[in-house]
Amino acid sequence: METASISLSLDTVWVLLAAALVFFMQAGFALVEAGFTRTKNTTNILIKNLMDFCIGTIFFWLIGYGIMFGAGNGLFGTFEWFSKVSHGGALPNEAFLIFQTVFAATAATIVSGAMAERTKFKAYILYSVVISAVIYPVSGHWAWGGGWLSSLTTPFHDFAGSTVVHSVGGWIALTGAAILGPRLGKYTNGKPNPILGHSLSLGTLGVFILWIGWFGFNPGSALGASNPGLISHIFVTTNMAGAAGGIATLLTTWFRYGKPGLSMSLNGVLAGLVGVTAGCDTVTAGGALVIGVLAGVLVVFSVEFFEKILKIDDPVGAISVHGICGAFGTLMVGFMAKDGGLLYGGGAGLLISQLIGVASIGIWSLASGFILFNILKYTVGVRVSEKEEENGLDYYEHGETAYNM
Amino acid sequence: METASISLSLDTVWVLLAAALVFFMQAGFALVEAGFTRTKNTTNILIKNLMDFCIGTIFFWLIGYGIMFGAGNGLFGTFEWFSKVSHGGALPNEAFLIFQTVFAATAATIVSGAMAERTKFKAYILYSVVISAVIYPVSGHWAWGGGWLSSLTTPFHDFAGSTVVHSVGGWIALTGAAILGPRLGKYTNGKPNPILGHSLSLGTLGVFILWIGWFGFNPGSALGASNPGLISHIFVTTNMAGAAGGIATLLTTWFRYGKPGLSMSLNGVLAGLVGVTAGCDTVTAGGALVIGVLAGVLVVFSVEFFEKILKIDDPVGAISVHGICGAFGTLMVGFMAKDGGLLYGGGAGLLISQLIGVASIGIWSLASGFILFNILKYTVGVRVSEKEEENGLDYYEHGETAYNM
Amino acid sequence: METASISLSLDTVWVLLAAALVFFMQAGFALVEAGFTRTKNTTNILIKNLMDFCIGTIFFWLIGYGIMFGAGNGLFGTFEWFSKVSHGGALPNEAFLIFQTVFAATAATIVSGAMAERTKFKAYILYSVVISAVIYPVSGHWAWGGGWLSSLTTPFHDFAGSTVVHSVGGWIALTGAAILGPRLGKYTNGKPNPILGHSLSLGTLGVFILWIGWFGFNPGSALGASNPGLISHIFVTTNMAGAAGGIATLLTTWFRYGKPGLSMSLNGVLAGLVGVTAGCDTVTAGGALVIGVLAGVLVVFSVEFFEKILKIDDPVGAISVHGICGAFGTLMVGFMAKDGGLLYGGGAGLLISQLIGVASIGIWSLASGFILFNILKYTVGVRVSEKEEENGLDYYEHGETAYNM
Amino acid sequence: MKKIEAIIRKSRFEDVKNALHSAGIDFFTYWDVTGIGNESSGAIYRATIYETRFIQRRMISFVVRDHLADGAIDAILKASRTGELGDGKIFISDMLDSIRIRTGERGPESLYIKD
Amino acid sequence: MKKIEAIIRKSRFEDVKNALHSAGIDFFTYWDVTGIGNESSGAIYRATIYETRFIQRRMISFVVRDHLADGAIDAILKASRTGELGDGKIFISDMLDSIRIRTGERGPESLYIKD
Amino acid sequence: MKKIEAIIRKSRFEDVKNALHSAGIDFFTYWDVTGIGNESSGAIYRATIYETRFIQRRMISFVVRDHLADGAIDAILKASRTGELGDGKIFISDMLDSIRIRTGERGPESLYIKD
Ligand SMILES: Nc1ncnc2c1ncn2[C@@H]1O[C@H](COP(=O)(O)OP(=O)(O)O)[C@@H](O)[C@H]1O
Ligand SMILES: Nc1ncnc2c1ncn2[C@@H]1O[C@H](COP(=O)(O)OP(=O)(O)O)[C@@H](O)[C@H]1O
Numbered sequence A, B, C: 001m002e003t004a005s006i007s008l009s010l011d012t013v014w015v016l017l018a019a020a021l022v023f024f025m026q027a028g029f030a031l032v033e034a035g036f037t038r039t040k041n042t043t044n045i046l047i048k049n050l051m052d053f054c055i056g057t058i059f060f061w062l063i064g065y066g067i068m069f070g071a072g073n074g075l076f077g078t079f080e081w082f083s084k085v086s087h088g089g090a091l092p093n094e095a096f097l098i099f100q101t102v103f104a105a106t107a108a109t110i111v112s113g114a115m116a117e118r119t120k121f122k123a124y125i126l127y128s129v130v131i132s133a134v135i136y137p138v139s140g141h142w143a144w145g146g147g148w149l150s151s152l153t154t155p156f157h158d159f160a161g162s163t164v165v166h167s168v169g170g171w172i173a174l175t176g177a178a179i180l181g182p183r184l185g186k187y188t189n190g191k192p193n194p195i196l197g198h199s200l201s202l203g204t205l206g207v208f209i210l211w212i213g214w215f216g217f218n219p220g221s222a223l224g225a226s227n228p229g230l231i232s233h234i235f236v237t238t239n240m241a242g243a244a245g246g247i248a249t250l251l252t253t254w255f256r257y258g259k260p261g262l263s264m265s266l267n268g269v270l271a272g273l274v275g276v277t278a279g280c281d282t283v284t285a286g287g288a289l290v291i292g293v294l295a296g297v298l299v300v301f302s303v304e305f306f307e308k309i310l311k312i313d314d315p316v317g318a319i320s321v322h323g324i325c326g327a328f329g330t331l332m333v334g335f336m337a338k339d340g341g342l343l344y345g346g347g348a349g350l351l352i353s354q355l356i357g358v359a360s361i362g363i364w365s366l367a368s369g370f371i372l373f374n375i376l377k378y379t380v381g382v383r384v385s386e387k388e389e390e391n392g393l394d395y396y397e398h399g400e401t402a403y404n405m
Numbered sequence D, E, F: 001m002k003k004i005e006a007i008i009r010k011s012r013f014e015d016v017k018n019a020l021h022s023a024g025i026d027f028f029t030y031w032d033v034t035g036i037g038n039e040s041s042g043a044i045y046r047a048t049i050y051e052t053r054f055i056q057r058r059m060i061s062f063v064v065r066d067h068l069a070d071g072a073i074d075a076i077l078k079a080s081r082t083g084e085l086g087d088g089k090i091f092i093s094d095m096l097d098s099i100r101i102r103t104g105e106r107g108p109e110s111l112y113i114k115d
């Protein structure tokens, strides 16, 4: 008994501190997105990052949590106000709630970067409400809330959310950026022009903050410390993939563009971290290295693909980092999971479940994102006027400029 | 026995990590205060924030801790050098000491923001010594050191320091700002002019850092993890109030000034966090939401009141955020405490104790602040010369400018 | 049994969270180094700080760990790929690995600051590989891997790495900076010119981040939480020395240069922290204060000595902070260790062991650094062309500027 | 040789650049300035709503041979006009001489590349 | 039309702005510059105390009709003088023409609002 | 009195400053500008390799008495030339008058310290 209560305390401490680290990722996203965009829109991107967390906190608590973790059925939890559903485990319900809250807010904040520098503030606020209250919780229920993906014969495995969190954010970002259209001046007769971010110092600090946040994101998803070997392993795989992603992207840019680039390498670190998130518990350190390297290469070509082929303007690379690398990492589990992975003789079963998960959640988020932003487009409107965009959203939407040197 | 020692280890880990997070708030304050002021005074505000922590560390250890936690009497602990008093509990004394040290330094650093851009460095150094060595410990003793406020029939309840820490800093900031007078050019025949802060990027990062620091500040004040339900609950209430404060301020500025403002919303988040600090353990999540919303609205009117009516120049809003919202949040405990709160049928007893605490500590800090800054005024002087102020404190006081682009 | 596993979980949690904090120091170093150098080289310094961690992660895992902790002999561990050696203790091997990884990366990243604004990126990459794979692990083995320094009759005592981590980085930085030569325009006929760092805001934030990182660096080196008194004590001594260092430097600059300077005081805080790292477990709080004060004074004269006498150009003061103060702090253990220190009647035994450790590791790192950078100099080259240096490394080495305001 | 200085809205810069290019002016120097004039704009900072007459603008400056001046001016006028208060000004003054540092060429020929 | 360029102390800017206003000049353009001249100031960076002759200043530039020039100059002189080394300079030059982009008005009338 | 404006490479600034000093010019005002001209340079941002004709430069501006102009110009020419595209330009124009704010001196004597 005594010992049981101590280990419960320890598990709680672990989850709460992990939640604090994941919360800190909000600052990381804010800095990366601000650093990769222009000063005339800095106030706007900062306030969006601040508000999507505030809104996420409240609406996920209001109804999202119930939809995600309520018993309900395979598709949908329960519509229960104020998170009044138990998550089952021994962990205090509020420890679980806060941990899930910061996860929901992570999915939400991914989108602002891809839609930066041209999205109406009001539309963004409404989007934030819907994703934290409904979109994220529904697919979250499928995989983590006892929904159908978790009851496949070989259950879909997304340990910390490559798909459940990052891809969801990434795919919705894709629909948003596509529906908005590129920023003014981004393309001149089809050729993309670089629109330089205003501070790589902010961007780099942001990535370091995201990285430390991931040490809460992945190991925290163990929801306890009773298995010290596991959480230690997750620390190693998480860090390994981030490092490998950074180096892989650095070398890719070096070969491909002639010089080692920082702005892409920052994406590369994130690509590796996102990629390993699904399998951080079940791949080896070497496996994490492989996933990181592949994600680091993939992100470069993905960014090029969206920018040059699809001509979808994503100022920070959120679609590639979170959408593409999230899906990629989830699939890699099918190959590289020590138990059940194809390369470890586990057959195709897991891989197929992963495919099903990636596809179904992908379709869900693309569809709901598409519908949501179209509704917003034809109601409050999603894009600011040309004049506002030219002069900067800070002035027109907020009346406040970020820098007064 | 064995288990006792493990749970002691766990409590210690909890308190130490919380102390680390609270320490980090120093960085948050430094960034907010730097971001909300002008580049010609950035070096000065940064060095003040760095030094008040260094000084706080040493002088609180030298005598402050003894005054605050020494048995002594109801009004005053013991005058004992080098923190050589035991705090009673099982927790290692040094764990308790470091946790209390970072709290003392928080109270101290609040003041620099309100007195920014015109205060003599030497005066600020001396102020830092006095608050950490004497002012804060004395009122701290009343509430937390076994003093008279903790021995009222219904004891004064300030769980993590809305009053003991934040209001004390806020009220002293008020006396300081009032005695200094407004910055040159702040008022033209009574009408306030905006003096724009130089970087909302720094300001926003600062608020995110303060927010994560609060996850140490409030849950850490449980001084242990033996009650996992409690610390989980505090995580939820703390986060809820911060989020609610941010949204409430955003909407208030939107309605009142026509546009949603970032600089005020940053204050709003802090207002919510300060407000819930006293009752984070005893109010419900819904209660935290209410406190956050009210604090978020209150802070806007408070800032206007000090700026436009009292004409006290507080560049960062420290008086309103920490002084006013700290007092407000402490009183709200009297209404919203699940056990003892007026709205929960607990009668007026607690509310009265809260009033007594807020009033007595308010009077103490206003009085001591008033005396301290007047002494400094007529000895070393508190305000720099007009010429120094015009040309910037960085150059005259430090010979170093913060930015050399 | 039960309890044993819980306390193992707790120790693991402690070490992992400490590792996360130490990881965060990478961000601190990046900001300090970026803030203390010019905007035309900001991308370059940021990418170096990002990459040395990525590379350190991978190469320390590949071979460094084996060299450092493999049984081997007194001089050298075992040449074993993929960290496939056990570290002995009960702690999960991967918890130990990640903790040691972030330490190795700390030693590596110290160097970039001293070599900033003129070092070829390619050379820096290669240097990073060698230090994390070989140089750091070898001397690390001597002191921490069961090597000869740990088997002296009175074992060499460097609790958290004043010498093993910081001095190693500092001495290699010294050889690097010396071999590179000063930046263009640093000296006009022997007189040093100030080359102003571009942002003290970044620099100050960096120091606060390093400071919180130290709360992982030192207490985490207890490798567990089973001794709550010890880790609490380390928190106190660490914080005390940092605070004392900051104040001591502030006063030193005030007396010596006429004004209290921020850029040096930032170094002073770090000097105190580096100084106490070796003895944080065994000196008293008062002892930590003394060490901090002395280190804070020492760093000023050391910076002057290298800049004005030796004319070695160290833009951020890394040699003085990490090399000199690291060695100093290690020696102070010989005097101030509660058990075994000269001033505590422990005789000269410990002091001599400390001397041996400081000297041997100093010689090793100076020698290997000297050889390494000379090899690089005559192969890939260590210094960029005059033209590249004049126009900035960002443009020539990376094609990306950090700021586009 | 004439020196043409145009103080324009930052938001019009791209168009002005292109217009100048079409007018055969593909060299100029610019920097950001703050302008005070008839235009004023509302802004908010913390609790204060205020009107500011300090407007961010861009100064474009270049020296052209006389026969190109009018074309350049028209180009700027067309590209930078919005018709609202605050479109800015163009100032024309005389230059005594111009030198291309690279070649040491003086006078008009320093202002174009002979081929 | 005359162009007046004044290089002043940043700390005098507010006063100069108001003085110009009283002198009927409520339009000008300014930007921050670094000046090198007789003034030098002591500074410290890390371990180095040094004298710098690079001083932060503000450049104010505007074009006025001739009859307003002297009043404007006096206003600047009065408002920007401290009597210490480094008060700055005022330069006066000739302008051939001025155009208000918004209206296309040329010459003097581009410099004021007819009512 | 002549006004000399030189648009140079930032990397040549130190040398130009010293050269001017030797030529007896120890006062000038400078600020950073962006230049568009014949020079273009390759750069990369994220996935895009691009050529930019926007080059960071420094504008040096000062007014000298006529007899010092040629020396100053030569000094700048020597110190700022690299021979590669983009060395920049020097423009010379006429100044009607100059005033030293501190003393009120007008004309040439405002440009040097009488001793
Ligand atoms: N006489 C002048 N001298 C210098 N700059 C001027 C002058 N008049 C206007 N400007 C610049 O032009 C900008 C626009 O002028 P403004 O009076 O606001 O609008 P408009 O020219 O349409 O009446 C001002 O912000 C200022 O920078
Ligand atoms: N001939 C000049 N041309 C351009 N700018 C000048 C000239 N003389 C002075 N200045 C500017 O005026 C500023 C003040 O001049 P300075 O010589 O320092 O003081 P003072 O004019 O009082 O003797 C200098 O920093 C420089 O920016």
Ligand SMILES: Nc1ncnc2c1ncn2[C@@H]1O[C@H](COP(=O)(O)OP(=O)(O)O)[C@@H](O)[C@H]1O
Pocket: D027, D028, D029, D061, D062, D063, D064, D100, D101, D102, D111, F007, F034, F035, F036, F037, F038, F039, F055, F057, F084, F085, F086, F087, F088, F089
């Ligand atoms: N006619 C001009 N007017 C104003 N600035 C000019 C002019 N011509 C060149 N410049 C400036 O000089 C810089 C260098 O000129 P550029 O044509 O690139 O090289 P070069 O003069 O060697 O041919 C340009 O970036 C621009 O800032």
